[in-house]
Structures are given as C-alpha cells and as structure tokens.
Amino acid sequence: MAGEEQTELYQAPGVTLEAPVQRQGKxxxxxxxxxxxxxxxxxIGMMLFVMALAFVLALAGADSLIYRIETTPELLLGVAAMLLYYVPLEGMFGTTLGKLVTGTVVVTTDGRxxxxxxxxxxxxxxxxxxxxxxIFSRGRVCWHDQIPGTKVVERAVLRRWLAGERVEEAVEDDALPASDTSGGETTSRPAD
Incomplete structure (x- = not known):
C-alpha cells in the first residue's frame, strides 16, 4: 500500500549486538x-633437536636408518631438520624455543x-x-614473513592490539634510510 511504512515480516526484534573491536593502526x-x-x-635448539633424535635412534638400534641418514646429502638433512623443528612448533603453538625466550609469536599480518x-x-x-x-629492511619484516603473509610480534603487544588498543612502535625503525629521490643536491664534506 502506497505511503505505508513497510516492515519486514521476518525481521528480528531490536537486538543490539556488541560492536566488533576496531584495531587502531597496524x-x-x-x-x-x-x-x-x-x-x-x-x-642452537634445532641442533639439540637433531642430536637428541640421533641419540634416540642409536638407542633404538636403528642402525640401517642411521646409515641412510649419514649418506643423505647435507642440504636435504638441513631442509628436513628445519621442517621438523619449525613446522610443528610454529604450526601448533605459533612459537619456537627462540620465540619463547624473547616473548614473541608468529601470526598473520592481521593478528590471527x-x-x-x-x-x-x-x-x-x-x-x-x-x-x-x-631483517635489516625497513619495517623489520623478513622475506620469510613477507612472502607467506606472516609477522613476528611481541606477545604482549599482540594482546593489547587485539583488544583494540593503539600500539605505537616501541622504537623508531632503524633500517637504512630511504634514498633521497628529491633531486636536490647534497653536500658532503671531503675526508680529511
């Protein structure tokens, strides 16, 4: 009917939902x-892990497996050691031994x-x-973080950021300064 205000038949009663937390800044x-x-x-943790694994294999009497490991190219052993160390720890807990020591955690760029x-x-x-x-690039984000879209952050900072608090950089980014492309002349003092 013209002029009448239409209401939705299946409209939910007026319920106010809590607004999502708005994060301030990156x-x-x-x-x-x-x-x-x-x-x-x-x-150091990865080396200790590899030594402990070798010790357990030796105690278990897995001589043929130990021989195969000894004859495997070092590059493949390094890849295997890194996968066995980092993937379970960071995948399940978001942390490694080093990150526990420094109070950091690996998350996605949006904190998940x-x-x-x-x-x-x-x-x-x-x-x-x-x-x-x-690590010496601007923003302190390594390539192994940039490519998969992750970031290593301090746990305390992450908690505050997820709660909606604006978190400022603790220290100024001390990477090499960006090159000056303004075209202005620079003066340099000759070496003595």
Missing part, C-alpha cells in the same frame, strides 16, 4: 634484537594464528640466499 613487528636472538636460540601452510612457506623461504639479512 600491528608492529618485533624489534630487530628479538629477531636476531630468535635466530640464534632456534639454531598462522596456518600450517604459511608456516611451511616460512620455513622454505628461509632457504632463499641472503634471506637472513632481510
């Missing part, structure tokens, strides 16, 4: 020193738990030549 990456310490602790596929991608990206030096 989730800051963990500080560079934490990432470097992660790398060092995880390297990283999928097993992303974790596998992160692990394989670690084999890109010179990838370890990508």
């Amino acid at each position: 989730l800051p990456a963990a500080q560079r020193w934490r990432r470097v310490l992660n790398y060092l602790v995880d390297y 738990k990283a999928s097993f596929g992303a974790v596998i991608g992160r692990t394989f990206c670690r084999f890109i030549p010179f990838e370890a030096f990508s």
Whole structure:
C-alpha cells in the first residue's frame, strides 16, 4: 500500500549486538634484537633437536636408518631438520624455543594464528640466499614473513592490539634510510 511504512515480516526484534573491536593502526613487528636472538636460540635448539633424535635412534638400534641418514646429502638433512623443528612448533603453538625466550609469536599480518601452510612457506623461504639479512629492511619484516603473509610480534603487544588498543612502535625503525629521490643536491664534506 502506497505511503505505508513497510516492515519486514521476518525481521528480528531490536537486538543490539556488541560492536566488533576496531584495531587502531597496524600491528608492529618485533624489534630487530628479538629477531636476531630468535635466530640464534632456534639454531642452537634445532641442533639439540637433531642430536637428541640421533641419540634416540642409536638407542633404538636403528642402525640401517642411521646409515641412510649419514649418506643423505647435507642440504636435504638441513631442509628436513628445519621442517621438523619449525613446522610443528610454529604450526601448533605459533612459537619456537627462540620465540619463547624473547616473548614473541608468529601470526598473520592481521593478528590471527598462522596456518600450517604459511608456516611451511616460512620455513622454505628461509632457504632463499641472503634471506637472513632481510631483517635489516625497513619495517623489520623478513622475506620469510613477507612472502607467506606472516609477522613476528611481541606477545604482549599482540594482546593489547587485539583488544583494540593503539600500539605505537616501541622504537623508531632503524633500517637504512630511504634514498633521497628529491633531486636536490647534497653536500658532503671531503675526508680529511
């Protein structure tokens, strides 16, 4: 009927739902020193894991398996060791031994738990030549984070960010400054 206000027959009664949390700003990456310490602790942790695995195999009397491992090319052993160390830990818990020490966790760029596929991608990206030096790029996000869409962040910062708090960078990004493309002349002082 013209002029009458139409109402939906199946409209739900007036219920107010709680508004979703609005996150303020982007989730800051963990500080560079934490990432470097992660790398060092995880390297040691991975070596200890491999030694413990070899010890268990030796105790179990798996001599033929040990022989096959000894004759496997080192590159394949390295890939296997990294997959066995990183994928279960980061895939199930979002953390490794190094990340536990530094209070960091791996998540997606929007703060969700990283999928097993992303974790596998992160692990394989670690084999890109010179990838370890990508930590010195602007934003402190390594290639093994950029490619699969993950980020390593501090646990405390993540909790605050997920609660909707605006989280500022703890320290200014100390990567090499961006090149000046303004075309202006720069003056440099000659070396003495």
